Amino acid sequence: MKHVDEFRDPASVLECAREIGAIVTRPWTLMEVCGGQTHAIVKHGLDELLPSQVTLIHGPGCPVCVTDVAILDQAHAIAARPEVVFCTFGDMLRVPGTSTDLYQVKASGGDVRVVYSPLDALDIAAAEPAREVVFFAIGFETTAPANAMSVYLARQRGLKNFSMLVSQVLVPPAIEAIMASPRSRVQGFLAAGHVCAIMGTREYEPIAAKHRVPIVATGFEPLDIMQGVLMCVRQLEAGSHRVENQYARVVREEGNAGAQALMRQVFAVRDANWRGIGIIDASGLGLSAEYRCFDALDRFGTTLASRQDDGVCISGLIMQGLEKPAACPAFGKACTPEMPLGATMVSSEGACAAYYRYRR
Amino acid sequence: MSEPREFQPVCPAPARSQRVSMAHGGGGRLMHDLVRDVFAAAFACSADHDAAVVEIPAGRIASTIDGYVVRPMFFPGGDIGSLAVHGTLNDLAMCGARPVSLAAAFIIEEGTSIDVLHRIARSMAMAAQRAGAVISTGDTKVVERGHGDGVYITTSGVGRCEHDRDIHPRSIREGDVLLVSGDVGRHGIAVMSARENLSFESAIVSDSQCLWPAVSSLLEAGVDVHCLRDLTRGGLATALVEWAQATGLEIELDEAAVRVDPAVQGACELLGLDPFYVANEGRMVVAVPAAAADAALAALRRTPEASGSVVAGRVLAGRPGQVSLRTRIGTLRNLPMLSGAQLPRIC
Numbered sequence: 162m163k164h165v166d167e168f169r170d171p172a173s174v175l176e177c178a179r180e181i182g183a184i185v186t187r188p189w190t191l192m193e194v195c196g197g198q199t200h201a202i203v204k205h206g207l208d209e210l211l212p213s214q215v216t217l218i219h220g221p222g223c224p225v226c227v228t229d230v231a232i233l234d235q236a237h238a239i240a241a242r243p244e245v246v247f248c249t250f251g252d253m254l255r256v257p258g259t260s261t262d263l264y265q266v267k268a269s270g271g272d273v274r275v276v277y278s279p280l281d282a283l284d285i286a287a288a289e290p291a292r293e294v295v296f297f298a299i300g301f302e303t304t305a306p307a308n309a310m311s312v313y314l315a316r317q318r319g320l321k322n323f324s325m326l327v328s329q330v331l332v333p334p335a336i337e338a339i340m341a342s343p344r345s346r347v348q349g350f351l352a353a354g355h356v357c358a359i360m361g362t363r364e365y366e367p368i369a370a371k372h373r374v375p376i377v378a379t380g381f382e383p384l385d386i387m388q389g390v391l392m393c394v395r396q397l398e399a400g401s402h403r404v405e406n407q408y409a410r411v412v413r414e415e416g417n418a419g420a421q422a423l424m425r426q427v428f429a430v431r432d433a434n435w436r437g438i439g440i441i442d443a444s445g446l447g448l449s450a451e452y453r454c455f456d457a458l459d460r461f462g463t464t465l466a467s468r469q470d471d472g473v474c475i476s477g478l479i480m481q482g483l484e485k486p487a488a489c490p491a492f493g494k495a496c497t498p499e500m501p502l503g504a505t506m507v508s509s510e511g512a513c514a515a516y517y518r519y520r521r
Numbered sequence: 522m523s524e525p526r527e528f529q530p531v532c533p534a535p536a537r538s539q540r541v542s543m544a545h546g547g548g549g550r551l552m553h554d555l556v557r558d559v560f561a562a563a564f565a566c567s568a569d570h571d572a573a574v575v576e577i578p579a580g581r582i583a584s585t586i587d588g589y590v591v592r593p594m595f596f597p598g599g600d601i602g603s604l605a606v607h608g609t610l611n612d613l614a615m616c617g618a619r620p621v622s623l624a625a626a627f628i629i630e631e632g633t634s635i636d637v638l639h640r641i642a643r644s645m646a647m648a649a650q651r652a653g654a655v656i657s658t659g660d661t662k663v664v665e666r667g668h669g670d671g672v673y674i675t676t677s678g679v680g681r682c683e684h685d686r687d688i689h690p691r692s693i694r695e696g697d698v699l700l701v702s703g704d705v706g707r708h709g710i711a712v713m714s715a716r717e718n719l720s721f722e723s724a725i726v727s728d729s730q731c732l733w734p735a736v737s738s739l740l741e742a743g744v745d746v747h748c749l750r751d752l753t754r755g756g757l758a759t760a761l762v763e764w765a766q767a768t769g770l771e772i773e774l775d776e777a778a779v780r781v782d783p784a785v786q787g788a789c790e791l792l793g794l795d796p797f798y799v800a801n802e803g804r805m806v807v808a809v810p811a812a813a814a815d816a817a818l819a820a821l822r823r824t825p826e827a828s829g830s831v832v833a834g835r836v837l838a839g840r841p842g843q844v845s846l847r848t849r850i851g852t853l854r855n856l857p858m859l860s861g862a863q864l865p866r867i868c
Contacts, residue, residue, distance in 0.1 A: 162790070165790060171851060205852060206854050252864045255864070509864075519854040
């Protein structure tokens with residue numbers, strides 16, 4: 162398949178790994194930000210191909226993992242309401258909140274439907290005007306434009322029975338938070354290519370300059386990741402800390418201006434609570450004043466007591482790159498994909514779930 | 522065997538009613554008409570008695586039963602009727618058994634169109650006829666609207682084992698070679714794209730088919746078949762994990778050897794699915810001793826059902842109960858059983 166096969170070509174991947182081995186002289190610790198990259202690294206065993214000096218640690222870039230338990234609890238309460246059709250992407254179905262998940266809500270009679278696009282939820286709202294259709298808007302900057310578009314179109318189409326439960330988060334504040342931690346070991350970043358496709362690469366320049374770390378916008382195929390590591394190591398060895406773009410076939414420096422404009426119109430930046438990490442200032446998006454009338458929390462939200470993750474779980478440390486999954490005493494024992502204790506085990510792209518699934 | 526013609530029911534459709542009502546389940550004339558005109562007519566079997574008596578020569582008999590629910594009931598490459606026949610025929614074939622006779626039970630939701638039942642029954646009759654089997658008996662029940670999803674079908678079947686092999690996971694040995702009978706993942710993606718109205722550049726057609734001709738070819742060629750497993754829900758990966766766990770041996774699968782149709786691969790990339798876990802309804806994995814691999818491959822490839830067969834893995838002793846995937850780039854990783862269904866990813 163074009164645009165996939167050439168980036169999975171074994172010879173090119175191995176050649177790139179050899180090149181990294183040839184230029185590395187010291188130990189370096191890099192963080193891949195996105196859960197999709199973590200998944201690809203573990204799925205293809207890419208870290209096995211790297212020289213021992215290069216350590217990859219896994220970042221907080223799995224939107225499912227970092228969704229706040231309090232938001233999940235609201236989602237489960239709203240989805241259980243008899244008048245509601247609750248539309249969600251498939252991988253939110255089994256993410257546990259305090260006491261249940263969407264699979265269980267559905268089994269108990271909740272009308273929970275998996276959609277492939279937020280625009281499908283709009284069509285449901287138009288087709289079933291007597292029902293209240295709620296879309297669970299989860300994700301990073303990658304999903305924000307389509308989610309913004311659905312609210313924008315809902316207003317244009319006068320769909321009063323459509324609303325959105327918003328839990329959008331932003332990557333640069335998370336990177337900033339990781340670098341601001343005195344315990345951080347991260348010396349270079351592979352930035353999430355698809356986030357950069359929307360937002361461009363310029364917003365990383367202040368972070369690279371302030372913390373003196375190279376940041377390379379990187380794709381998701383094996384060769385993308387190897388090239389991202391190579392570019393990062395090359396900078397580290399040369400003592401430079403620029404923003405570079407490995408994923409040039411998709412990412413432009415300025416990003417997607419149309420998508421950004423729509424996001425600015427529909428959403429407003431707010432603080433967000435990241436599961437396993439805590440509150441990060443200005444790291445999330447909520448509906449702007451203009452679109453607030455589509456906020457499902459305003460329409461259906463109630464006060465709920467949410468339980469935070471179990472004390473044994475170290476997912477917060479894992480997402481900040483301070484620990485690896487195997488360091489957790491609960492990993493693979495008390496904590497499995499069937500019974501996750503914390504954020505990084507709940508989604509297939511969480512670091513713990515990826516290790517549990519693929520590691521031999 | 523020549524391609525069978527579509528079976529023409531004795532009593533022409535439509536029957537008196539357009540749709541199934543609760544009265545069709547009441548045991549009266551409407552029910553008798555439905556059974557006679559739709560099912561007994563299509564299957565060319567009698568509705569006069571409580572059970573069918575089938576002649577089977579002495580020897581070992583394979584017996585199986587399976588329930589079928591699929592939405593939508595009609596999808597590219599098949600329908601719930603052909604699926605219900607192929608699935609049960611394949612379960613028999615995995616014991617090396619020549620299919621002889623099937624029984625079919627239908628749970629029909631009130632409001633289902635009689636025409637739909639005709640289409641399903643004809644499709645079942647054709648699928649059975651192609652495999653040289655008969656549908657000899659059956660049952661219908663009607664449930665209220667909202668208490669079913671159109672039609673649910675359960676089929677049971679019996680087949681003759683015309684060999685004395687022990688085709689079973691317990692016969693799998695260290696050193697065995699694994700063959701996969703064609704590309705994987707088409708059925709699951711075909712049904713999903715029909716259900717969700719996903720359109721891809723090229724139509725993806727289910728692989729639903731009867732595997733008996735391919736199994737028969739293996740047995741006729743004298744291949745020392747250790748085990749057969751048709752790939753259904755959970756796909757190739759799950760079948761291999763089941764074998765690894767049943768035998769306490771390690772299975773190594775070669776990622777590059779397994780064929781995936783480019784359209785299926787594209788759909789999986791788009792949806793965040795792994796084709797090794799996507800459902801199939803006309804593919805199997807075959808375990809044979811290494812010395813028999815070439816003969817097995819040749820015998821499989823002689824049949825249209827398994828013309829795309831490949832050698833895709835082997836049985837080792839290293840990691841008991843585990844499956845390892847040799848990736849395209851040469852690394853090794855675990856291939857586990859998934860905890861539930863695969864879920865499309867957010868991004």
